[in-house]
Amino acid sequence: MEKQDLKIVVIHPQEEILKKIKSFLKAKGYKVYACTEIQFALYLRNRLKPEIIITSLHPIGIFTNENCLKILDDVEDPPILIVLLENEQEQKNLNLNSVKIFEFIYLNEHFNEFIIPILESAKKYYVEKHTLEEYLKDYQKSWKKQIEWYLWKEYHKTRFRSDFSLKLLQNIRNSLLQGLGINSIISYVDLMDLKKIDQENGFIIPKHYFVNLKKSVENLNLWILNLEKLLNYMNRSFPEEILDSQQVQKIIYDTIFRTEEFRMIKNQEIVVGNLKFMGKIRSNKEALSLIFKEILINAFKYSPERTYIDIVVFDNPNSIIVAFLNDVLEFKGGITGIPEEYENQIFEPFVRLNHHFDERFINEDFSLGTGLTLIKLYLQYFGGNIYLKEVMDYTREPKKRILCGVLMQK
Numbered sequence: 001m002e003k004q005d006l007k008i009v010v011i012h013p014q015e016e017i018l019k020k021i022k023s024f025l026k027a028k029g030y031k032v033y034a035c036t037e038i039q040f041a042l043y044l045r046n047r048l049k050p051e052i053i054i055t056s057l058h059p060i061g062i063f064t065n066e067n068c069l070k071i072l073d074d075v076e077d078p079p080i081l082i083v084l085l086e087n088e089q090e091q092k093n094l095n096l097n098s099v100k101i102f103e104f105i106y107l108n109e110h111f112n113e114f115i116i117p118i119l120e121s122a123k124k125y126y127v128e129k130h131t132l133e134e135y136l137k138d139y140q141k142s143w144k145k146q147i148e149w150y151l152w153k154e155y156h157k158t159r160f161r162s163d164f165s166l167k168l169l170q171n172i173r174n175s176l177l178q179g180l181g182i183n184s185i186i187s188y189v190d191l192m193d194l195k196k197i198d199q200e201n202g203f204i205i206p207k208h209y210f211v212n213l214k215k216s217v218e219n220l221n222l223w224i225l226n227l228e229k230l231l232n233y234m235n236r237s238f239p240e241e242i243l244d245s246q247q248v249q250k251i252i253y254d255t256i257f258r259t260e261e262f263r264m265i266k267n268q269e270i271v272v273g274n275l276k277f278m279g280k281i282r283s284n285k286e287a288l289s290l291i292f293k294e295i296l297i298n299a300f301k302y303s304p305e306r307t308y309i310d311i312v313v314f315d316n317p318n319s320i321i322v323a324f325l326n327d328v329l330e331f332k333g334g335i336t337g338i339p340e341e342y343e344n345q346i347f348e349p350f351v352r353l354n355h356h357f358d359e360r361f362i363n364e365d366f367s368l369g370t371g372l373t374l375i376k377l378y379l380q381y382f383g384g385n386i387y388l389k390e391v392m393d394y395t396r397e398p399k400k401r402i403l404c405g406v407l408m409q410k
Contacts, residue, residue, distance in 0.1 A: 006123055007048055010034045011041045011055040012084060017107065021054070024112055030119070037061045038068055045072065045079065051126050052119065054082045057090055069099045080122045100278055100315065125274055127394055132314050132323060132405070134391075189213070233374055238284040240382040249275045251285060252311060252322070255292040262297050265360045266305040268326075270296075273312030277320045281408045282382045291375040291386075292322070295404050298371065299326040302402070310395065322406040325393055384408045 008030050012018050018034045025032045033048065035041050038061035045053065053072055061068075073081060080102045085091055091104055102125070103118050105111065192213070197204040256270055263270065299309045303326035310325040376386050385407045393401040 006052060006119070006126075007031045007050040008033070008052045008054060008119075009041060009044050009048070009050045009079075011038065011053065011059045012036065013056060013058055013060050021111075021115075025115070025119075028116060035059075038071070042071065045075070049077075050079050052082060052122055053079045054084060056084045057094075069101070073099050080126060082118060082122070124395070128273060128312050128323075129314055131391065131393060131395075132321065132403070233290075236378070238287040238378060238381050240282050241284045242280050243283050243285065243288075244280045245275070245277050247285065248277075248281070248283075248288070248313075248320075248322070251288050252292060255289060255296060256311075259293055259296045259300070262300045263309075266300060266303075266307075268300055268303065268305070268307055268309055270309045270311065273310060275311070275313045277313055277315035279410045281320055281410050283384065283408050284378075284382060287378045287381065291378055291406060294371045294375050295324050295406070299324055299402075299404070302329045303327045304329050308396070317410075319407055319409050322408075324404040324406075325391075325395075325401050326404075327399075327401055328390070379406065379408070382408070 008025060010018060010021050010025075010032060011034075012021070013036050015036060018036065022032045022034045033044050033050070035044065036059065038059040041053070041055070041059065044050065055068065055072065057068065059068060069081060069083070072079070078100070081100065083091075083101055083104050085104055085106050087106075102122055105114055105118060192205045192209045195206050195209065252272070252275060256272075296309065303309065307327040310323075312323050312325075314321045314323060372386070372388070379386055387403075387405040387407070389403055389405075390400050391403045392398060393403075
């Protein structure tokens with residue numbers, strides 16, 4: 001029997017049902033505390049700080065139904081709530097606009113089959129939620145550094161404009177020379193000139209030189225087309241729309257489908273966690289589709305082969321965060337990961353931490369180091385924001401990973 005690191009409080013007015021649930025969960029290794037009264041349940045919640053509360057809608061005491069759930073949820077770090085139902089009508093009668101219920105489960109002969117998978121899912125959600133909360137605490141502490149960064153930018157505006165132009169030229173140069181074909185075109189033309197055989201009406205040249213030259217020209221032409229597409233994206237703006245949880249989930253799954261060609265390049269695996277949230281957010285469907293696509297392609301490009309890309313939604317009272325996590329790709333002789341001093345700079349136009357061009361991703365929408373800049377701009381149209389940071393992830397084995405969080409207001 002594996003010992004579980006979760007504390008669970010079970011609340012139900014009938015002692016016989018309580019004993020059955022408690023015995024079953026204890027046999028599975030959980031730390032279980034049981035009570036029939038809401039007042040004692042509140043005492044256990046405040047004293048033990050359980051990660052999960054499994055409760056009936058009708059505990060003994062002055063609070064029942066919605067009020068019972070609201071008062072259990074009313075703490076700074078609320079536990080995960082799982083509600084026990086006697087029948088379907090109980091759920092239909094509930095009005096839960098301000099309470100987050102992780103799952104409903106019926107007290108029937110299938111209870112034991114369903115409760116363990118639900119608890120394991122709740123455990124994973126709890127770990128992911130608190131991993132991100134630690135990141136948010138760290139982010140709040142870094143406000144001073146961000147303010148200093150903006151002051152620095154104001155002070156160095158003239159130099160920034162000069163650097164901006166230089167970075168643009170450097171990115172164009174690197175993109176053209178690294179794999180896109182300018183160097184190879186020049187080389188193949190020179191080689192064909194050396195190897196050509198004069199004929200009466202023309203020349204004979206080695207076939208493989210021509211094939212490689214044609215491929216380089218095709219890559220260069222595709223890059224120019226992408227540059228034209230980028231100019232169009234830079235002139236885009238998006239009206240604010242109101243989206244619910246199902247609409248956002250559909251955009252995420254559609255984006256996963258549309259980026260399959262990029263995922264296959266390194267054979268990575270996308271793992272989708274909880275995507276549900278309460279209420280509605282301010283956003284735009286077309287903008288979100290572009291934003292999520294760029295983030296996923298970046299995750300594929302800048303993480304090792306055969307690793308996991310995790311996607312999960314964290315629901316807060318006034319906002320949500322769509323989080324993308326990927327493993328760190330090591331750059332020998334360059335910058336690995338996202339050091340803290342670069343967390344703001346990577347959103348500046350044409351900034352790349354490494355002059356790295358992977359021609360396998362030539363079909364991406366944004367190029368020249370503009371993707372993060374544009375999606376940050378798109379998010380600002382409806383009060384959103386984006387964060388990119390190294391975090392410790394404990395989902396599988398503890399290790400540093402890159403977290404990209406897209407924050408949107410409710």
